[in-house]
Amino acid sequence: MLPDFTNPADWLPWAFASLMGLSILVYVVLDGFDLGVGILFPLAVPEDQDKMIGSIGPFWDANETWLVLAVGLLLVAFPQAHGMILTALYLPVFIMLVGLILRGVAFEFRAKARDHHKRLWNRLFFTGSLMTALAQGFMLGLYVMGLDQTLATYAFAMLTAVFLAVGYSFIGSTWLIHKTEGALQLKAVRWGRESLWGVVLGIGAVSLATPLVSTRIFDKWLSFPEVIYLAPLPILSGLLIVWLWRMLRAMPFADDRRSWLPFLVSTCLFTLAYLGMAYSFYPYVVPDRLTIYEAASAPESLFIILVGACFVVPVIAAYSILAYVIFRGKATALRYD
Amino acid sequence: METLDTLILSRIQFAANISFHILFPTITIALGWVLLFFRLRFAQTADGKWMSAYRFWVKVFALSFAMGVVSGITMSFQFGTNWPGFMETVGNIAGPLLAYEVLTAFFLEAAFVGIMLFGFSRVPGWLHMLATFLVAFGTTVSAFWIIVLNSWMHTPQGFEMIDGVAHATDWWAIIFNPSMPYRFAHMILASFLTVGFLIAGVSAFRWLLGDRSRDLRAALKVGVSIGAVLIPVQIFMGDMHGLNTLEYQPAKVAAMEGNWETQTNVPLLLFALPDEEARENRFEIGIPNLASLILTHHADGEVPGLNDFVAEDGTVLHPPVAKVFWSFRVMVGTGLAMLLISWASVWFMWRRRALHEGRIAGHWMAVEGLPKPILFALVPMAFSGWVATLAGWYTTEIGRQPWLVQGVMTTDMAVADVAAPLVLGTLITYLAIYAALLVAYISVITYLARKAAKGDDGRAIDMDHSGKAGVLAITPAE
Numbered sequence: 106m107l108p109d110f111t112n113p114a115d116w117l118p119w120a121f122a123s124l125m126g127l128s129i130l131v132y133v134v135l136d137g138f139d140l141g142v143g144i145l146f147p148l149a150v151p152e153d154q155d156k157m158i159g160s161i162g163p164f165w166d167a168n169e170t171w172l173v174l175a176v177g178l179l180l181v182a183f184p185q186a187h188g189m190i191l192t193a194l195y196l197p198v199f200i201m202l203v204g205l206i207l208r209g210v211a212f213e214f215r216a217k218a219r220d221h222h223k224r225l226w227n228r229l230f231f232t233g234s235l236m237t238a239l240a241q242g243f244m245l246g247l248y249v250m251g252l253d254q255t256l257a258t259y260a261f262a263m264l265t266a267v268f269l270a271v272g273y274s275f276i277g278s279t280w281l282i283h284k285t286e287g288a289l290q291l292k293a294v295r296w297g298r299e300s301l302w303g304v305v306l307g308i309g310a311v312s313l314a315t316p317l318v319s320t321r322i323f324d325k326w327l328s329f330p331e332v333i334y335l336a337p338l339p340i341l342s343g344l345l346i347v348w349l350w351r352m353l354r355a356m357p358f359a360d361d362r363r364s365w366l367p368f369l370v371s372t373c374l375f376t377l378a379y380l381g382m383a384y385s386f387y388p389y390v391v392p393d394r395l396t397i398y399e400a401a402s403a404p405e406s407l408f409i410i411l412v413g414a415c416f417v418v419p420v421i422a423a424y425s426i427l428a429y430v431i432f433r434g435k436a437t438a439l440r441y442d
Numbered sequence: 443m444e445t446l447d448t449l450i451l452s453r454i455q456f457a458a459n460i461s462f463h464i465l466f467p468t469i470t471i472a473l474g475w476v477l478l479f480f481r482l483r484f485a486q487t488a489d490g491k492w493m494s495a496y497r498f499w500v501k502v503f504a505l506s507f508a509m510g511v512v513s514g515i516t517m518s519f520q521f522g523t524n525w526p527g528f529m530e531t532v533g534n535i536a537g538p539l540l541a542y543e544v545l546t547a548f549f550l551e552a553a554f555v556g557i558m559l560f561g562f563s564r565v566p567g568w569l570h571m572l573a574t575f576l577v578a579f580g581t582t583v584s585a586f587w588i589i590v591l592n593s594w595m596h597t598p599q600g601f602e603m604i605d606g607v608a609h610a611t612d613w614w615a616i617i618f619n620p621s622m623p624y625r626f627a628h629m630i631l632a633s634f635l636t637v638g639f640l641i642a643g644v645s646a647f648r649w650l651l652g653d654r655s656r657d658l659r660a661a662l663k664v665g666v667s668i669g670a671v672l673i674p675v676q677i678f679m680g681d682m683h684g685l686n687t688l689e690y691q692p693a694k695v696a697a698m699e700g701n702w703e704t705q706t707n708v709p710l711l712l713f714a715l716p717d718e719e720a721r722e723n724r725f726e727i728g729i730p731n732l733a734s735l736i737l738t739h740h741a742d743g744e745v746p747g748l749n750d751f752v753a754e755d756g757t758v759l760h761p762p763v764a765k766v767f768w769s770f771r772v773m774v775g776t777g778l779a780m781l782l783i784s785w786a787s788v789w790f791m792w793r794r795r796a797l798h799e800g801r802i803a804g805h806w807m808a809v810e811g812l813p814k815p816i817l818f819a820l821v822p823m824a825f826s827g828w829v830a831t832l833a834g835w836y837t838t839e840i841g842r843q844p845w846l847v848q849g850v851m852t853t854d855m856a857v858a859d860v861a862a863p864l865v866l867g868t869l870i871t872y873l874a875i876y877a878a879l880l881v882a883y884i885s886v887i888t889y890l891a892r893k894a895a896k897g898d899d900g901r902a903i904d905m906d907h908s909g910k911a912g913v914l915a916i917t918p919a920e
């Protein structure tokens with residue numbers, strides 16, 4: 106899996122694929138919980154809704170920026186793949202964008218609009234979050250199916266769309282468990298229990314479908330001795346799921362101890378599932394059609410971006426963490442003062 | 443035919459999306475700095491009016507910021523969904539510039555905007571001010587990178603073409619391409635003017651509703667002053683920008699002037715209907731020699747004409763004339779209106795202060811001096827910056843056609859192979875959403891202004907006359 110580090114044409118595309126993969130993962134976890142909170146939104150009573158908004162208010166913008174970075178990296182590092190993927194996914198991308206627009210503006214408008222418009226913006230906030238999650242799940246499904254557009258692949262993509270939306274609700278509820286207290290927290294625990302199945306089915310569906318669609322991926326996983334090296338991945342995921350399930354049955358713990366644990370464990374679970382996918386598709390950026398090496402831009406352009414990224418990404422991580430530290434603790438309704 | 447339809451629809455869709463997007467950065471770029479100013483004045487004087495002004499305008503900022511972010515995300519997907527050829531041809535240059543924008547600007551603003559908006563009572567004052575500064579700085583940096591890219595598309599240099607793909611040879615030349623400094627300065631000034639008139643207009647509206655609070659007076663004066671000071675600078679910058687364009691994109695200038703034949707003693711046309719079929723203007727009204735004078739600084743200077751940009755075989759290599767001609771006039775006309783109104787406002791306010799020296803000592807200007815007609819004129823001017831900015835961008839962008847990157851690739855080379863009905867469908871949906879959001883945006887600002895005029899800024903304490911009440915009011919609420 107490791108490239109030849111003496112040859113820029115070899116390691117630069119690899120470095121960019123990793124960087125892009127990393128930002129997609131960070132996006133899925135971070136905006137995943139924002140979107141999940143949005144999907145759970147109508148289930149809460151109005152007073153709690155303000156707290157739910159408060160729990161993501163200071164973060165959602167920065168979280169969404171990881172998507173911009175991921176697309177940006179795809180765009181700059183693998184321009185051909187960027188064109189191929191996004192033209193093939195024209196419609197789901199569009200639906201996701203509409204969802205992101207609605208979610209983002211509804212968030213601001215609901216805080217400022219007159220009271221009788223607030224209901225409308227609440228509804229749009231939910232709709233936008235749901236649309237985004239469904240569209241992303243749909244794209245995931247089509248991507249796994251090698252971007253083929255047939256009835257069967259659409260059916261599969263519909264399934265992954267639902268699973269991803271439920272999966273986001275799951276990570277959203279683990280976030281709420283950490284950021285809220287009292288009745289809302291109890292509800293979040295229940296939501297978490299009820300949506301765990303989405304995560305299980307989602308991971309299951311993608312893991313089963315990927316090797317079936319492509320013999321290349323089948324061999325990568327199920328030939329000897331790979332199957333032994335890779336065994337820890339599914340086993341660990343299974344253990345994490347069991348742990349989550351048991352924890353969610355017992356929560357909240359006394360004195361609200363370890364309220365952050367479910368979120369952390371689900372992040373690990375998402376990461377494992379993601380690593381599995383990355384392993385399946387590497388070195389392809391468009392499944393079975395275009396490798397990262399064929400799609401990469403000129404090395405000199407990649408290099409100049411990488412130099413900047415090495416300086417800037419740690420700084421970005423630092424101040425993102427700063428924001429989370431400043432707004433740590435239980436969420437309150439948001440105020441500008 | 444199929445691809446032609448997709449091309450036109452994609453162009454309209456791109457223009458619609460970017461036009462919608464640019465409205466909000468135009469506000470946030472300068473409003474960030476104005477908020478920093480309010481915040482610093484509050485720290486300096488402990489006068490609650492600055493904090494009230496901050497609190498009102500930070501809401502507008504938050505709203506505009508969210509609109510800018512969501513429409514910006516749409517923009518970054520557009521390249522892939524509609525214009526794959528753009529990145530495939532010039533991706534080696536456009537890519538790093540866009541990447542630097544994301545890395546150095548977007549994350550900076552996105553991370554600190556949370557602290558700026560919601561952190562007032564959670565972080566020490568200096569950190570809140572630092573966050574406000576970083577957000578303002580971030581928006582400006584992001585404007586810088588995108589303008590670098592856009593300017594490079596107009597005046598490309600520092601690259602070589604290998605197998606039809608552009609490769610960078612000199613990054614310094616790419617970033618500091620000839621039109622970048624003008625375009626960047628003109629855009630930043632446009633942003634400040636937009637915000638100046640927005641603040642002045644909304645404040646005039648509140649004043650007309652009977653609001654006489656001190657924060658309103660302060661904001662009105664700040665808004666009008668920004669307009670009055672910067673509009674002459676902007677007109678000067680615009681002139682410089684035009685000279686630069688004359689050098690690098692003469693076809694665009696010919697279209698802006700509606701000048702068909704290369705000739706001397708060209709008049710400045712105030713009105714004309716350019717007719718591309720007949721290749722002449724109808725109903726011309728102009729001021730003799732003025733265009734030559736402005737563009738060459740000689741009354742008998744030579745101005746390029748559109749007929750020079752028609753190939754032997756009849757292919758037209760200049761932009762659509764009427765659109766560029768009229769966009770340009772809308773921009774300049776709005777600029778002149780801005781000049782008139784802001785200077786008149788300052789003059790009336792200054793005169794009133796001069797007449798009532800004793801009573802309102804310590805202030806340069808008194809809002810009471812503004813006559814009703816001026817107040818009424820300021821209200822619609824609240825969005826004049828948007829009009830001028832859009833008109834300016836239309837001049838610039840349509841004036842570059844048929845080129846996408848001047849002299850390197852034409853727009854039709856970049857378009858995606860997506861079915862036309864699909865693009866039509868998404869275009870209509872975008873337009874509907876944008877129209878609804880614009881209505882919502884403007885009505886929420888009006889609603890906030892009405893609410894503030896009723897003395898309700900979201901807090902119970904009235905801080906009309908004493909700074910002390912204001913200071914009390916901002917002690918942490920939670």
Ligand code: HDD
Binds near residue numbers: 596624633683838
């Ligand atoms: C508040 C906004 C505003 C105002 C009052 C003006 N402009 Fe402007 N103008 C812009 C906002 C703008 C802009 C939207 O920001 C543009 C588009 C691209 C750019 O760099 O600036 C622009 C472009 C632009 C261009 C085209 C540059 C090109 O070729 O690409 C010229 C020649 C001028 N301007 C000149 C003027 C003059 C002579 C003005 C005198 C009143 C003026 N502008 C007022």
Ligand code: HEM
Binds near residue numbers: 453456460461589843
């Ligand atoms: C922000 C203000 C901008 C506005 C209002 C604007 C507007 C427009 C318009 C109206 C067109 C269509 C021209 C025609 O169809 O004849 C166009 C074309 C284009 N502009 Fe801009 N533009 C802006 C900035 C930018 C920037 C910053 C970029 C690049 C980074 C850019 C890239 C393009 C591209 C790729 C096209 C080709 C597609 C087309 O012709 O429609 N524009 N723009």
Ligand code: HEM
Binds near residue numbers: 463512515548552581
């Ligand atoms: C093709 C052109 C463009 C693309 C792809 C683009 C992309 C974006 C994106 C993705 C964002 C959201 C960043 C975030 O998540 O915080 C954004 C915001 C922003 N854009 Fe653009 N943009 C374009 C044109 C422009 C132009 C022409 C300007 C100004 C001259 C501009 C100035 C800004 C600024 C200042 C922001 C900060 C957020 C805000 O204030 O709303 N952009 N843009």
